[in-house]
Amino acid sequence: KQWYQRRVRGSEFMREIVPNLQLMFANIKNLKAKGDSVERITLEHFRDEVVLQTEIEVALIRAKSEDQEIPKNLIQMLLILGNMANTDKSDNQRRICDMCAQVVYPYLNPFGSG
Numbered sequence: 001k002q003w004y005q006r007r008v009r010g011s012e013f014m015r016e017i018v019p020n021l022q023l024m025f026a027n028i029k030n031l032k033a034k035g036d037s038v039e040r041i042t043l044e045h046f047r048d049e050v051v052l053q054t055e056i057e058v059a060l061i062r063a064k065s066e067d068q069e070i071p072k073n074l075i076q077m078l079l080i081l082g083n084m085a086n087t088d089k090s091d092n093q094r095r096i097c098d099m100c101a102q103v104v105y106p107y108l109n110p111f112g113s114g
Contacts, residue, residue, distance in 0.1 A: 043080070043081060044084070046081075047092060047093075051096070052092055052096075057095065057098075060099055060102050060103060064103075070103045078096060078100045078104075079100060081096045082097050082099075
């Protein structure tokens with residue numbers, strides 16, 4: 001029975017996880033050819049596909065208006081993502097930098113706003 005369970009998990013891994021890994025690594029391989037690092041590509045995708053798909057901006061505004069403390073790990077995440085502004089001038093990066101300006105004072109926003 002244990003052998004069968006391991007075999008099922010292995011086939012699930014091959015059927016569901018491996019194709020996703022192949023998609024991610026193919027994308028990284030194509031982008032890396034342009035000179036980007038794997039870390040940068042990963043952070044950009046995390047920013048665009050995870051952080052900016054949530055209502056984090058609304059939550060930060062609400063927390064600030066209600067004088068709630070922003071969790072330190074959220075501030076750290078925003079600062080790490082905001083640090084990419086040196087080479088990334090996209091609208092998504094501008095949104096991250098604006099959020100950094102909301103939670104960190106003083107924050108020198110590379111876009112000049114905030």
